[in-house]
Amino acid sequence: MFKQYQFKVAERFIRYAQIDTESDPMSETFPSTAKQKDLGRLLVKELQEIGIKDAELDEHGYVYATIPSNTDKKVPVICFCSHMDTSSDCSGANVKPIVHKNYDGGDIQLPDDPAIVIRVAEHPYLKEKKGDDIITASGTTLLGADDKAGIAEIVEAADFLLQHPEVKHGDIRILFTPDEEIGKGVEKVNLDKLGAQFAYTMDGGELGAVEDETFSADAVKITIYGISIHPGSAKNKLVSAMKVAGDLLAALPKDMLSPETTEDREGFIHPVRMQGTVEKAEIDFIIRDFTTAALEGHEGYLRRIMEKVVATYPGARATLKVAEQYRNMKEVLDQYPQVMAYAEEAIRKVGVSPVKMSIRGGTDGSRLSFMGLPCPNIFTGEMALHGKHEYVSIQDMQKAVQTIVYLAQVWEQRS
Structure with missing residues (x-):
């Protein structure tokens, strides 16, 4: 033909x-x-x-x-x-x-x-x-x-x-x-x-x-709220949302659950964007797995990391919101x-x-x-x-x- x-x-x-x-x-x-x-x-x-x-x-x-x-x-x-x-x-x-x-x-x-x-x-x-x-x-x-x-x-x-x-x-x-x-x-x-x-x-x-x-796919946004005080009088008062965000990212696993360490049918948690100030920082993640039910497990794991890190910064707080992307x-x-x-x-x-x-x-x-x-x-x-x-x-x-x-x-x- x-x-x-x-x-x-x-x-x-x-x-x-x-x-x-x-x-x-x-x-x-x-x-x-x-x-x-x-x-x-x-x-x-x-x-x-x-x-x-x-x-x-x-x-x-x-x-x-x-x-x-x-x-x-x-x-x-x-x-x-x-x-x-x-x-x-x-x-x-x-x-x-x-x-x-x-x-x-x-x-x-x-x-x-x-x-x-x-x-x-x-x-x-x-x-x-x-x-x-x-x-x-x-x-x-x-x-x-x-x-x-x-x-x-x-x-x-x-x-x-x-x-x-x-x-x-x-x-x-x-x-x-x-x-x-x-x-x-x-x-x-x-x-x-x-x-x-x-x-x-x-x-x-x-x-x-x-x-x-x-993949089945969700988007996750973590919003971290710090406490902004003039740095000249900040001792024991200021809480930097950016530092909390940095520690959260550092706490993600290095040997699993990331795009750079997974293949075939393995899923991952992947931070794709971060922005912030002392008072407020946001991290956007994409969550991926071939099994839709596994997304909830990955999101729960991320939430536990978030809560553990935020707990080390008295006065800080954070929210985690999930949005469905595709299945x-x-x-x-x-x-x-x-x-x-x-x-x-x-x-x-x-x-x-x-x-x-x-x-x-x-x-x-x-x-x-x-x-x-x-x-x-x-x-x-x-x-x-x-x-x-x-x-x-x-x-x-x-x-x-x-x-x-x-x-x-x-x-x-x-x-």
Whole structure:
């Protein structure tokens, strides 16, 4: 089906990667940064140019579009979804993508900062990509393959399907979201408007990966209240909330329950932000585990640390508040086995063995699944996310495009 097809997915991706769409976790607007709509407007224009009549960008920054059905069969409406924002962990401004053609299998030194080297020893997946064409950033920014690779793949697949009406499929909805990186990606999505019954996020990593499980996730905010007194007369009176916060962080375990000491299915407690004065300090945590019930245990453990530390500072007090973020989508997806089965069938049609994986993180699909739209995650090729070492294989992206096309076909054939 694709033997004579000239893929444009790399060119699309490079174009999208150069648009700054960094989201802002401290913003109170939606989307959190207006510049995300810059990419949204470009995507609407490109979708219209390939023949999609209803492509639109709404006031919240969501892009909706439809690839119309070309079959007489009654096929469930499926959706392909990717997010437009990039992580605030590393700058996404002035991204300069570089294509390393016919990658030689060695370490990749990035030209704008020679100290940034993508080392094979630290990124073993690169060993499998020898001979591929690898895209990186230049060394001063992230690349944005998370998740502009997914966006490029969905647009490319839409273009292919519209050019090849012999490939039968039902209605396919496209959804591009803002603010996924700050946990708000589907906060204002209109599911009635979307009108899909099943969905797939294109936001996974290595070739062949298909993921039906994420962490369950809570956010925790600890607020510490001290006593502010002029330092000249503070003896036996002043209590610094910042010092309490420092001791609390120092009391966290060094050998367990942290991202840097856990792997596979192990959960963690992770401080992500702190701010404060003598009188008041706040620490934001993320709590993660694949078992939802375990979150309460981690939060109880954190509360006990907080209470023990605060007790050593007479006059100090603290509160701990928990907010649910998302839940393990496997709890929903296990009820719809065909969603994963069809994805695995499509990946095999591409000539790749599907690799069923769990995500040590979350996707828009986590929340969508619990909102009534079962939504596993499929590979895009994006690797080493959220930093200057990020890279993506063009050949992996091409395989992801093919997977989308075959998956649309499988849904039609099985209906």
